[in-house]
Amino acid sequence: MARPRSFDPDDVLDVAREVFWRKGFQATSLDEITAASGIGKPSLYAAFGDKDALFLRVLDRYHDGILGWAERTLAQPGSARDAIQQWLMGFIPYCSGEKGQRGCFSIKSASDGSLHQVEVRKSIERYNRRLEELIRARLRADRAQFKKGFDPDISAHTIMVVHTGLMALAHQLPDPKQVKAVIDQVMALLA
């Protein structure tokens, strides 16, 4: 029928994510993305719409990736405590050392001028809500394993706060051991 696309949209989204992640929404020019991805601006526009829409696609994709992994990890058999601890520890490589330096793309986006977009705000809100929901659901399901007076809702939020704090402090290249120590300490609250 017609000329086919010369690129894989997902590849371009991955490239765009790298650039947006490194420089932020506002500071990223479309020229940088076209240069990094190798496709031209008209193709970019035809495939994803304008800069705002492209960014939203990239951000949603990022969120979906993390949520998918969280769903799998938090659904594992065994105790809720172990599942949550393993989930938290999975972030250690992403919030410590060199690799963690760029921090969390979602937090970065929440703090960037990109928040002028209502859609971006909503995407981040959905992401945070869904993440906390997953933790809460798991804690509620295994409620019997905890001692009397345990409040799964508050605990879920605390876990969420700690997780966010760890990711937000990733810029400082903390020692993985230090992150582990914090997780261990907080896990003591789940007893």
Added chain:
Amino acid sequence: MARPRSFDPDDVLDVAREVFWRKGFQATSLDEITAASGIGKPSLYAAFGDKDALFLRVLDRYHDGILGWAERTLAQPGSARDAIQQWLMGFIPYCSGEKGQRGCFSIKSASDGSLHQVEVRKSIERYNRRLEELIRARLRADRAQFKKGFDPDISAHTIMVVHTGLMALAHQLPDPKQVKAVIDQVMALLA
């Protein structure tokens, strides 16, 4: 000698902070700051240098304000536990409800494209280090009040992580009660 300044530099820095805080470094134009402050661009440049230098001044000023308050609060008489709890609770109005929506200017700056400035990165790093230092010092000083096995250094970092997490999640307008509940839960670690 010569024509005097027609504005108070601190006032301008306060106005600039509001604009930078709301829109982020990249998305803020100098025209917006001149419009909001009422002074012209040449005056702005003469007083503070270019946009980067102005932003750094604003950020340092913000950091100094919070650090000063932390020094006062954490040095109060009584137990280390009470001092830290009070310090944490002092942030509740700034990380919940409408007022908290804009979040923490430091975290926002750490996630903005403004990090391209080495100076900005250093300022944030100094701020975080100093804050943790204050908490750690207080915990160490009152070490005897805690039970055996208590590690003031790890606990200080955990407090720091929680504080950062609360501020980073402020965009979602959490209920102050919820924030309070998290603080209470975490304070249980200091026993």
Added chain:
DNA sequence: ACAATTCTGTACTTATTGGTATATAACCAC
């Protein structure tokens, strides 16, 4: 009152950037 000096307002320059018009290339059905 006047000169020396510093500040301020207007207008401008230059560079960048988001977005698009247009012409051409690549593909498929027939």
Added chain:
DNA sequence: GTGGTTATATACCAATAAGTACAGAATTGT
């Protein structure tokens, strides 16, 4: 092959923004 259709590349436009030149205003010492 040819026509219809969709993608790509080049070049461009309009808007915005950082930074500055320059002329004029405000102050103080003499």
